[in-house]
Amino acid sequence: MEIKDIFLAPGNGAFFYDDQEAIRSGAIQDGFIYVGAPTTPGFKSIRIPASSLSVGLVLTDDTVVWGDMMNVQYSGAGGRDPLFDTNQISELTSRVLVPRLLDVDASRYLDACAKVFEPFEHKRLPLAIEYGVSQALLRAAAHLHRATMAEIVCSEFNLPLPTRRVPIYCQSGDAREINVDKMILKAVDVLPHGLINSRQKFGVSGQTFMEFVKWVAARTREIGHPGYYPVLHFDVYGWIGLEIGLEPQRIADFICKVAESVPGFTLNIECPADFGSTQAQIDNYARIVSILDDRGSSARIVVDERCNTLMDIRLFAEAKAAHLVQIKTPDVGSIADTARAVLLCKANKVGAYVGGSCTETDLSARASVHISVATQADMMLAKPGMGVDEAFSIVGNEQNRLLATLNRRRAQNENVG
Incomplete structure (x- = not known):
């Protein structure tokens, strides 16, 4: 198989996780922070620095390809997944995803995603894990086929090569x-x-x-x-x-x-x-x-x-x-x-x-x-x-x-x- 090792690196998101319900309820801004108690589960304050977790796939030629996991700014609102917890996501990735990743054909992108993202304990995996690992798998397929990630997507979904820029x-x-x-x-x-x-x-x-x-x-x-x-x-x-x-x-x-x-x-x-x-x-x-x-x-x-x-x-x-x-x-x-x-x-x-x-x-x-x-x-x-x-x-x-x-x-x- 093309993936011979997997490792993780904690990182930062580019902005902050915000408690939307607290802000919508009238929390006052003081400089860059919001004053008051958070109301959405998981938040210790209304605004907290965003965190991320990188997953690196080591391919057989020792190339490392990466993907990044995180949640959105207003986590836990509007039916979304809860606030990103780096330790929890890291533990679940190491325990569940690593064995799956070591056992897939990384050159076949959609097949690899389907196998790696099968439910765990009858539940869908956290969406942040799917998001980051799917990026890494896409980069792996692109490397193995000596193509761009866009070309892998076009090939997998039977799409013509694009010519138009996206606004x-x-x-x-x-x-x-x-x-x-x-x-x-x-x-x-x-x-x-x-x-x-x-x-x-x-x-x-x-x-x-x-x-x-x-x-x-x-x-x-x-x-x-x-x-x-x-x-x-x-x-x-x-x-x-x-x-x-x-x-x-x-x-x-x-x-x-x-x-x-x-x-x-x-x-x-x-x-x-x-x-x-x-x-x-x-x-x-x-x-x-x-x-x-x-x-x-x-x-x-x-x-x-x-x-x-x-x-x-x-x-x-x-x-x-x-x-x-x-x-x-x-x-x-x-x-x-x-x-x-x-x-x-x-x-x-x-x-x-x-x-x-x-x-x-x-x-x-x-x-x-x-x-x-x-x-x-x-x-x-x-x-x-x-x-x-x-x-x-x-x-x-x-x-x-x-x-x-x-x-x-x-x-x-x-x-x-």
Whole structure:
């Protein structure tokens, strides 16, 4: 077998794990920390540094390939896996995954994932383990076949080699104004996220949010190059529903009003409301989508909360309960399932956004690029971290290098032919 040893290395995520429920309930910011007691199980404080765990696979030629495990920023919220515990994940990986990894054919990617990720004690493995180990297996297959990770994905899923770049979406964090300027100057495709995660940021009846949206559009026209019209994408963390109620008609009315305030721009609204369960989310989001489509609005609904696993994504896509599905990579688990999720969305004519979290690493971000480009997703997140420059360069440069490599490969094949 191609894998002869496995070892682990503790690491850092690129941002912090945050207790979403405590923040949503009104926790006050003091500098960079939040003051008050945490409410989500596992959190010892409302904001804690993100941790990660790297898994290294030693191949028979002594090459070491890596993958990174972590959970998302708002762990334990919206049906997600609990807060990442490095010691627990390390122990389970060593006890359960190592024997499985030593016994697979690493050159056959999907087969290897299927064998390694079989249930343990009748339960699915923690999604963080699936996520990190699947990255390492993808890199192993790429090394063994002397190919890029994207080419392995294309081969395994019978996809043509991609030629189109995938639009990149940047997120601002709390440094909104400065980071919006950075995004505009760098001509980012989709911006700015905005982190509208509290009543203070959303405002009474959404007025603070509305003014911010208009400011972003105005700033784009002011300092952007002529003809630059990025997609405006705002994550409101359910605050439309929290502030104006959970009636789909009222939510759609508000979103239309926001879209009409920025003519000429496409508007993405992520997580307009949290209806409390996956089925309620599907039913009500489908209604909001239908109302917006009937009105011919330029606004698009993006689902995040309550849409975590591949099965969740299937349900939302088949119900047309979003214009775009955020495929939140650590929440999906195996990165092979991220590829499946994109293809599932495309089959249902729903947009596929390969997202993830600011808590990720450079390694997981690069693997996500290969999945996004191979499957030709509609957009992908610049990650990790909450800084624009680092994430945009990591994801953007990896995409450019990948496309250049594929173009060279294509030209070589044509010359041989």
